[in-house]
Every structure is written in structure tokens, then in C-alpha cells.
Amino acid sequence: MKQKKNILFIMGKLDSGGVSKSMLSLLNVIDKEGYNISLLLINTTGVFTNNVPKGVEVLMDKRLTALTNGVRGVAELMRWGYWGLVLASLFKLFLASISKVYAGLWLAKIMPRIVERPFDLIIDYGGQHQLYYMVDKLNGKKKITFFHNDYRKWNYYEKADRQYFFHVDGIYTISETCVNALREVFPEYADKVRLMENILSPTLIVRLADEPCVLKSHQYLFISLGHVCRRKGSDLALHVAGQLWRNKIDFEWWFIGNMSEDCDYLQLAKEENVVDRVKFLGMQSNPYPYLKKADIVVHLSQYEGKSIALDEAKLLCKPIVVANYSTVRDQFTDHLNGSICERNVESATKAITELLENEILRQSYIEYLKFHINDNSEEINKIYNLVRDN
Structure with a gap:
């Protein structure tokens, strides 16, 4: 019997935004019989956390949630006795007042590695600290990252992203305008930028x-x-x-x-x-x-x-x-x-x-x-093709 490929998605938080809806739509249509699908949730407080479809293994750790919950998270870390993470989290809050970039890089550095096993494909679906964490701490034969906006309008992390884009196999985004924006800002990675639309099920x-x-x-x-x-x-x-x-x-x-x-x-x-x-x-x-x-x-x-x-x-x-x-x-x-x-x-x-x-x-x-209903469920084939290339 052919061994199933292992795919890991990384998502910051399943909240009420469009990226969360897109993530859930993707997880609903992906083949969970033919592939082992896992979802690493950095923060489990989102309102759609319980809407992850059956057949998806959810990976979570209370320390990750606390590290991304600001002052409330610091209090939780203190209550649990993670004093090293308390100090690291307080330093992150200080960095955030200076630079989103420094805070994001530091957050990825202090986030514990909660999964050691290798994956055939790892997909960071949110960018920033999730991207840095994926590159530095997770084991995948192939790694890709998503950016869900016009990068020219949201370029706070450009310096750090430029460093980390070097280490990924693909940079995916959701529209032609967003593709062009990424290629304009990062011409050295133009050949890595790909289009994958948000998946919707009519x-x-x-x-x-x-x-x-x-x-x-x-x-x-x-x-x-x-x-x-x-x-x-x-x-x-x-x-x-x-x-x-x-x-x-x-x-x-x-x-x-x-x-x-x-x-x-x-x-x-x-x-x-x-x-x-x-x-x-x-x-x-x-x-x-x-x-x-x-x-x-x-x-x-x-x-x-x-x-x-x-x-x-x-x-x-x-x-x-x-x-x-x-x-x-x-x-x-x-x-x-x-x-x-x-x-x-x-x-x-x-x-x-x-x-x-x-x-x-x-x-x-x-x-x-x-007369122009768009069922783009076939976009999921772009994920399958990435795994088949391994």
C-alpha cells in the first residue's frame, strides 16, 4: 500500500477574518483520506477553533497561545510557572513598542518547538512569525508561505520576510494584483511567487x-x-x-x-x-x-x-x-x-x-x-502537486 503523504498547515488563529474562512474552506475540501492533514494552531482562542473539520489533526500548546495573548498571556505563563517564557514575553511586548519586525522575529525565536516529526509539506498560511517559526523550527521536505494581501500596502515585515523567503520553496498569494505586488517588492524571488485563490464551496x-x-x-x-x-x-x-x-x-x-x-x-x-x-x-x-x-x-x-x-x-x-x-x-x-x-x-x-x-x-x-458562479475547488490541486513533486 502506498504510504500517505503528511501535510502540515500553520495558522495563527481561527478568528472571524477572511484568512480564517479561507483556511477552513481549504481544510473542508482537501482530501483527508489520501493525505495525513495536520493543523498547527498558534493561538486557540479564535471563535472558529472548534470548526476544524473531522479528519484534521489539530496540534496546539497552551504556551504558544499564551505567548500570543499579550499581557493576559504573560499572567497565564506566570501562573503555570514558565518563568523563562514570562521574561521572554515581557521583552516581546517591549520590542513591539519599537518595531513589529523585531517583535515578530523574537516571538518566533521563543515559541517552543511542539512537533518534532517530519512532514512532506509544511504550509504557513499567515506569514510573519509563523513563517519564521516554520523555517527555523519545523522539519519539512518542502515549505511554502502564504501572503493574503497587496504587499505594497502591508510591508512592515519586508526586511525580515526578504531574509526568510530565501528559505522557502514557494510564496503563494490570492490574486493577480497580489502576485504582481510580491514580484515588484521581491524581484529576486519572482520565480517563487505563485497564485492560489481562496477556495469557496458554493x-x-x-x-x-x-x-x-x-x-x-x-x-x-x-x-x-x-x-x-x-x-x-x-x-x-x-x-x-x-x-x-x-x-x-x-x-x-x-x-x-x-x-x-x-x-x-x-x-x-x-x-x-x-x-x-x-x-x-x-x-x-x-x-x-x-x-x-x-x-x-x-x-x-x-x-x-x-x-x-x-x-x-x-x-x-x-x-x-x-x-x-x-x-x-x-x-x-x-x-x-x-x-x-x-x-x-x-x-x-x-x-x-x-x-x-x-x-x-x-x-x-x-x-x-x-450565470458566473465560480466553484474553484480545483485550486486544491496546487497543494497536491507540491506534495507529488517531493
């Missing part, structure tokens, strides 16, 4: 969307998916909500995702007089019934790699208004499968209003998306 998403959603809305319902934060344009969205309300449009706007502390969003909603129009629903383990109810999905991010939330909205054939960030045209053509607006109140308000008033345009988006 059948699974449609099934989950059919679960009941008891919340009701006003005449029009807008939904924004993702963390409630400035980077995702949540502050801009509230200003747009205020302008729509002043324009006497009857709507409700639901925000689905954890709320950050980079802005007082409740106060901003009060200032814009839209407290009764806006709902912050927090993180939802199944956001798709909410998404299914939406008249328009609004996404005003400052930047994205390739938004998995928007790919999900497209699978459910939702009209979408999306900001003109650098990678947007990897997913949208203006007035063909969505409306692309500039990142300001006037442009976003105009795009939303146009869709509300122009039923023919709105329906054209829906019909186009119905």
Missing part, C-alpha cells in the same frame, strides 16, 4: 444561507461583512449612512463582524443620527442567512488582498457597492458585476442610491452573477 454557502434569520429590516437592507474598523471603512460607512438618511432613504444597515476600538462607532452613529438605522451584530458563525436578506452589500475597505466576503456575496448573487482599492478589479468590473465607488461619502452615497433607484441595473448584477 454548495456549502447556499446550504448555510438557507438557515433561518429572524431579524427584520426596513425597506432596504444593506450589509457590510468583516471587522468593524477603519481599515474596512466602517467609519466611512456610517458617514454614508448619515447622508442616505438625510436624503430621506428608508434603510437599515447591518454590520457583521467584531468591533475594533480604533473608533467609537456607536458615538459616530449617534452623531450621524442613524442609531435606529444601524445594527452592529458582532461576529456570526454563520453570516450567510443575513447576507441572503441583503438588498445591497457595501464594502468600503481601504485595501484588500482578495476579499473572501465579497466572493461569498457574489455566490449569493448580491448587488455590491465596493470601494476602488488597489485589488478591486481582480473581482469586479464596474457596472458589470458590481458598482465601484471612490472612498468618500459623495461617491459611495451616489453608487448606493443609483442601485436603489435603478432596478434594471440591480437586476443585471444579479443575473450576471447567477
Whole structure:
């Protein structure tokens, strides 16, 4: 009998973000009968930790979680008597106040090696300290790393990444724009950069969307998916909500995702007089019934790699208004499968209003998306090919 290949994925935390959704989608479609699949979770406090599919071996260690939990983690290490790690973690917190790069390198250095056995393929799915840890402390015949964004917009770790990219067999990212960005920033590693799209299962998403959603809305319902934060344009969205309300449009706007502390969003909603129009629903383990109810999905991010939330909205054939960030045209053509607006109140308000008033345009988006459902499960073959090359 042919011996099964061993594949290890490394993930920082299975939280509510797009990278976590992408990781779980990949683990759901990968062949767990033909391969031994393991997942090393650096931090086990994420809300989707228990959603890892059956057949995947989860590797975890409370010390790793504590080392990535800030001050709370230091207290836990003290309680357990890991005094060396307490001192190392305090030094990491000091380094973080100086440089993300130094803190990331130091974190990888102090993270205990919790698995000694060799793997045929190791895939770091999050980058930074996970990449450094994989290269320095794990045993794999082949090692690849993922970067899920436009590197030109998120280049804090460039110096360290340049050093560690030398030691990996592949640098994978999720869109053509992201591929070009990596090749531009790291021309010496251009031949290592490869494209692998986020994997989505239309059948699974449609099934989950059919679960009941008891919340009701006003005449029009807008939904924004993702963390409630400035980077995702949540502050801009509230200003747009205020302008729509002043324009006497009857709507409700639901925000689905954890709320950050980079802005007082409740106060901003009060200032814009839209407290009764806006709902912050927090993180939802199944956001798709909410998404299914939406008249328009609004996404005003400052930047994205390739938004998995928007790919999900497209699978459910939702009209979408999306900001003109650098990678947007990897997913949208203006007035063909969505409306692309500039990142300001006037442009976003105009795009939303146009869709509300122009039923023919709105329906054209829906019909186009119905006939362009993208099931890209075959992307998983890129993982299999890496193992077969060993």
C-alpha cells in the first residue's frame, strides 16, 4: 500500500477574518483520506477553533497561545510557572513598542518547538512569525508561505520576510494584483511567487444561507461583512449612512463582524443620527442567512488582498457597492458585476442610491452573477502537486 503523504498547515488563529474562512474552506475540501492533514494552531482562542473539520489533526500548546495573548498571556505563563517564557514575553511586548519586525522575529525565536516529526509539506498560511517559526523550527521536505494581501500596502515585515523567503520553496498569494505586488517588492524571488485563490464551496454557502434569520429590516437592507474598523471603512460607512438618511432613504444597515476600538462607532452613529438605522451584530458563525436578506452589500475597505466576503456575496448573487482599492478589479468590473465607488461619502452615497433607484441595473448584477458562479475547488490541486513533486 502506498504510504500517505503528511501535510502540515500553520495558522495563527481561527478568528472571524477572511484568512480564517479561507483556511477552513481549504481544510473542508482537501482530501483527508489520501493525505495525513495536520493543523498547527498558534493561538486557540479564535471563535472558529472548534470548526476544524473531522479528519484534521489539530496540534496546539497552551504556551504558544499564551505567548500570543499579550499581557493576559504573560499572567497565564506566570501562573503555570514558565518563568523563562514570562521574561521572554515581557521583552516581546517591549520590542513591539519599537518595531513589529523585531517583535515578530523574537516571538518566533521563543515559541517552543511542539512537533518534532517530519512532514512532506509544511504550509504557513499567515506569514510573519509563523513563517519564521516554520523555517527555523519545523522539519519539512518542502515549505511554502502564504501572503493574503497587496504587499505594497502591508510591508512592515519586508526586511525580515526578504531574509526568510530565501528559505522557502514557494510564496503563494490570492490574486493577480497580489502576485504582481510580491514580484515588484521581491524581484529576486519572482520565480517563487505563485497564485492560489481562496477556495469557496458554493454548495456549502447556499446550504448555510438557507438557515433561518429572524431579524427584520426596513425597506432596504444593506450589509457590510468583516471587522468593524477603519481599515474596512466602517467609519466611512456610517458617514454614508448619515447622508442616505438625510436624503430621506428608508434603510437599515447591518454590520457583521467584531468591533475594533480604533473608533467609537456607536458615538459616530449617534452623531450621524442613524442609531435606529444601524445594527452592529458582532461576529456570526454563520453570516450567510443575513447576507441572503441583503438588498445591497457595501464594502468600503481601504485595501484588500482578495476579499473572501465579497466572493461569498457574489455566490449569493448580491448587488455590491465596493470601494476602488488597489485589488478591486481582480473581482469586479464596474457596472458589470458590481458598482465601484471612490472612498468618500459623495461617491459611495451616489453608487448606493443609483442601485436603489435603478432596478434594471440591480437586476443585471444579479443575473450576471447567477450565470458566473465560480466553484474553484480545483485550486486544491496546487497543494497536491507540491506534495507529488517531493
